[in-house]
Amino acid sequence: MKNKIVCFHVNNGFTGSPNVLATVVQGLFNENYDVALVTSFNNSGFLSNVNCSRKKNISYIFKKNKFLRLIQFLKFQLFSGIFLFGINKKDVIYLNTIQPFFPAVIAKLKGNRIIYHFHESYPKMSLFTKFLYFVVEITANEIICVSEYVLNQLNDKCQKKAIVIHNSLSSDYFDKQIKVPKVASRKRILMVSSAREYKGIFEFCKLAILLDEYDFTLVCDASKQDILLLFHDYKTIRNLEIVETQTNLHPFYSKTDLIVNFSIPSLFIETFGLTILEGMTYGIPCIVPPVGGITELVQEGSNGYKVDSRETTELIRKIKLILNDELKYKKMSDASIYFSKNFSYDTFISKVKLVIQ
Structure with missing residues (x-):
């Protein structure tokens, strides 16, 4: 085994940051690194079945009440810090997102090397977020950023420690692809999103009403019960399907003609766009917001x-421009596959290894 890497992530789930960490952990383990993973294994998520040398569960239960949620968050910090007292000072500490602040402090005091993997950016910071970034500033040896956008949001001191490594797909992603030609007569538009208004979920629903010649599918990271409550006003739209949390998106990609991300720039800025990248490997053109790291995945018009x-008017115009011209669609589909190859798994793992070494 090579260097020992101890990875921390607060909330295991089916979102982007644990998905990327799963690729990192599995990739390093496959390269004979001794990788320990500390996360909330009590939750199902992308990290649940990843292979590594050691797994440590520190329970984290999401609470709607902010005070109770803070208690869960601080509990994870405390037990993570305690766990670190049992590791060697030569071990590398790999912190996924800015959230594991207490492990960073303990690792710094012990003299461990600390690598952060940044998936997020906060143009408008709360006092607590400013505190988390302060901890990063005083503890980080290296910072991996998922996009140029994320790196450019850092202050000068943190930028000197930072490098951009764009996300990639997992090593077995292409083994799971469904290679079936699309035969549906109606075009399908897909959006994969968390159940947050700032993600543009209601804009997607309203668009389905205006474009009833297309079918719309929203895969929402929420339970069936939560979906019924959240989308009560949109449940009668005949060309709109809203699906609960999915662990496998391949069946959706294989039936999709256009993939979109409707995050509202004034409320939330995407730092990457893993589901957009996944869709591109199927030859699916995309529409994304005009700002943020997600724009690094899109060559305008290509x-x-x-x-x-x-x-709305411009959005409808672009959707029809993509879907109603077969020749243009074929060119954009081919370009999507070609461009997705810039984000290969081998390149990703090689760059992560260079940072660790």
């Missing part, structure tokens, strides 16, 4: 377009 989801 494999997709950058449009604010609140600009």
